[in-house]
Amino acid sequence: MKADLRSDTVTKPTVGMLEAMMSAQVGDDVFGEDPTVNALEEKCAKLFGMDAAIYCPSGTMTNQIGINVLSNPYEEVICYKGSHIYKYEGGGVAGNSGLSFRLLEGNRGRVDLEDVLANINPDDVHCPVSSIVALENTVNKGGGSFYTLAEIAEIAEACISRGIKMHLDGARLFNALAETGDKPQDYGQYFDTISICLSKGLGAPVGSVLLGKAEHIRKARRMRKVFGGGMRQAGYLAAAGIYALDHHVERLGEDHRRAREIGEVLEGLPYVNHVLPVDTNILIFELVEGITAETFLNKLDLQGVKAVAFGPREIRFVTHLNFDDKALGFTIDVLRQLSF
Ligand SMILES: *Cc1c(COP(=O)(O)O)cnc(C)c1O
Numbered sequence: 001m002k003a004d005l006r007s008d009t010v011t012k013p014t015v016g017m018l019e020a021m022m023s024a025q026v027g028d029d030v031f032g033e034d035p036t037v038n039a040l041e042e043k044c045a046k047l048f049g050m051d052a053a054i055y056c057p058s059g060t061m062t063n064q065i066g067i068n069v070l071s072n073p074y075e076e077v078i079c080y081k082g083s084h085i086y087k088y089e090g091g092g093v094a095g096n097s098g099l100s101f102r103l104l105e106g107n108r109g110r111v112d113l114e115d116v117l118a119n120i121n122p123d124d125v126h127c128p129v130s131s132i133v134a135l136e137n138t139v140n141k142g143g144g145s146f147y148t149l150a151e152i153a154e155i156a157e158a159c160i161s162r163g164i165k166m167h168l169d170g171a172r173l174f175n176a177l178a179e180t181g182d183k184p185q186d187y188g189q190y191f192d193t194i195s196i197c198l199s200k201g202l203g204a205p206v207g208s209v210l211l212g213k214a215e216h217i218r219k220a221r222r223m224r225k226v227f228g229g230g231m232r233q234a235g236y237l238a239a240a241g242i243y244a245l246d247h248h249v250e251r252l253g254e255d256h257r258r259a260r261e262i263g264e265v266l267e268g269l270p271y272v273n274h275v276l277p278v279d280t281n282i283l284i285f286e287l288v289e290g291i292t293a294e295t296f297l298n299k300l301d302l303q304g305v306k307a308v309a310f311g312p313r314e315i316r317f318v319t320h321l322n323f324d325d326k327a328l329g330f331t332i333d334v335l336r337q338l339s340f
Contacts, residue, residue, distance in 0.1 A: 002304040003327040003334075008172075008255070008281060008320035011203040013240060026235035029055070030225070036235030039241050044196065044209045045090050047245070049188030052217035054210050055226060055238055059084075059171045059197040062210035064092045066193035067132060069212070069219040070165040072143035073098030078119050080106040082141030084169055085134055095305050096227070108276070109142025111135070113155050120162065133159050136169040137176045143281030143316075144259070146176035149186055156190035166190060171197040171208075175280040178252040192216060200251055201281060202244035203321040206237045248321060253336040255281040255319040258328045261316060265332050271296070271340050273313075283317040284310055291340050303334040 002011035004010045005298050013021065027033035041053040055063045063085050066191040069213060077093060079086060081103035087092055093099050102119045104111045121127035133155065156166050168191045170176075177184060187194060198204035211221055224230055231237075256278075273282045275285040287296055293309035300307060309318040323331075 001327070002306075002332045003323060004086050004306045005136060005317040005319065005323065005331070006306050006308050008200045008318045012337060013205050014203070014321075016139060016247065017203070017243045019241050020239045021030060023233045024239035026233040028232050030230040030235045031230060034233060034235040034238070036242070037238040039134045039332040041209065042130045043242060043245065044210055047184050047194075048170065048194060048211050049185040050194065050211040051214040052212065054156075054217050054220045055231075055234065055241070056208050056210060056224055056229050057231065059169070059195055059199070059208040060089050060092065061227055062195035062208040062223070063167075063169050064096050064227065064265045065223045066195055066210050066216075067099070067134065067211070068097045068223050069216045070167060070192055071097055071099055071131045072129075074100075074128055076100045076102050076121065076128040077117060077132045078102045078104065079134040080104050080109045080111055080136065080139065080141070082106070083134065083136050083140075084108055084140060084171065085136075087141070097133075102130070103145055106139075106142070108145040109136060109139030110145055110147055111155070112151075113158055114173070116155055117158060118152045120164065127251050132165045132304075134167040134169060136171070138172040138280050138282070140171070140282065141310075142277035143284035144175065144278070144280035145332065146171070146179055146279055149182040149190075152187075152190055165192045167192065171200055172280065174249050175252055175256070178249075178256065179280060179329045188338060193220075197246050198241040201255060201320060202241075202248045203242040204237070204238055204240040207241050209241070219300055227268040251321075252281070255321075255323070258323060258325070259283045259317065259319045262319075262331060262335070265335055269335060269338075281319045283319075285315055286311075287313045289313070295337075296340070299338055299340075300334065303338070305331050305334050325328055
């Protein structure tokens with residue numbers, strides 16, 4: 001028995017998903033002629049109450065394009081200091097769009113209105129123009145913490161009234177919705193662009209979608225080409241995304257339950273110093289002094305469980321579609337038997 005908790009990107013397509021992919025109608029999407037890609041884009045736009053959508057190879061690309069179409073060079077993006085767009089996109093925001101970052105401390109990655117307002121620059125030639133506030137929901141570095149729609153509305157209304165654009169990195173937005181019960185349709189009004197990933201908890205092999213206003217998505221089509229993301233018969237992949245939206249959203253709560261169960265077990269183990277609250281499918285914990293993440297991960301791997309380091313003594317587990325109750329039981333047994 002083995003278990004892979006490194007990321008929710010490690011999932012393999014299910015039989016049903018593969019069948020949907022194999023029977024997809026396709027065409028050349030750069031010509032706008034792939035009916036399955038078009039159907040996925042329409043489905044997503046409608047779901048989130050936005051004008052239009054564009055299918056892209058990755059969530060990094062949808063974030064990079066979203067930020068690009070909302071800004072001009074020399075401007076500034078305000079976001080949490082551990083945001084994916086800052087930490088894990090290879091400096092793309094600076095290179096692709098010529099922007100600087102204003103980084104906020106956040107509370108497990110969630111920023112609040114007061115913090116955002118305090119970091120909007122005055123209209124002064126010395127300062128970059130504050131043009132975008134980018135939120136992440138759920139927050140990866142925050143251990144899967146989430147915003148409610150009401151918290152988002154407060155920030156968005158203040159920013160919109162000041163002419164500041166709103167981008168959402170919703171790589172795991174469906175995980176947040178599974179907990180809050182907020183409706184995706186209500187999200188559109190608060191953001192200029194939203195990026196959602198089909199390849200994370202939803203279990204598609206590839207793909208992310210950028211949603212937005214018609215003018216922004218028109219511009220995004222140009223930028224997708226510039227970034228080399230125009231794909232041809234991409235309907236085979238988009239079909240997996242449609243299948244994922246139809247079949248893998250409802251089940252996300254199961255991933256959250258399994259993550260919580262592991263969290264409860266970890267709380268009682270001698271080599272664990274601290275477990276962050278488990279809000280969704282991400283679990284971050286700190287090892288006691290004297291045990292490094294590297295030592296822990298090597299031991300864990302030898303027992304058949306994979307995970308990743310999130311700091312010198314921090315570990316991240318992510319539950320997903322291919323981590324079932326059997327894998328959960330196995331993982332808990334392994335964790336209980338580890339000794340240092
Ligand atoms: C995974 C992820 C992305 C996108 O990653 P890709 O691997 O490029 O699809 C964006 N934001 C967050 C928070 C993520 O976890």
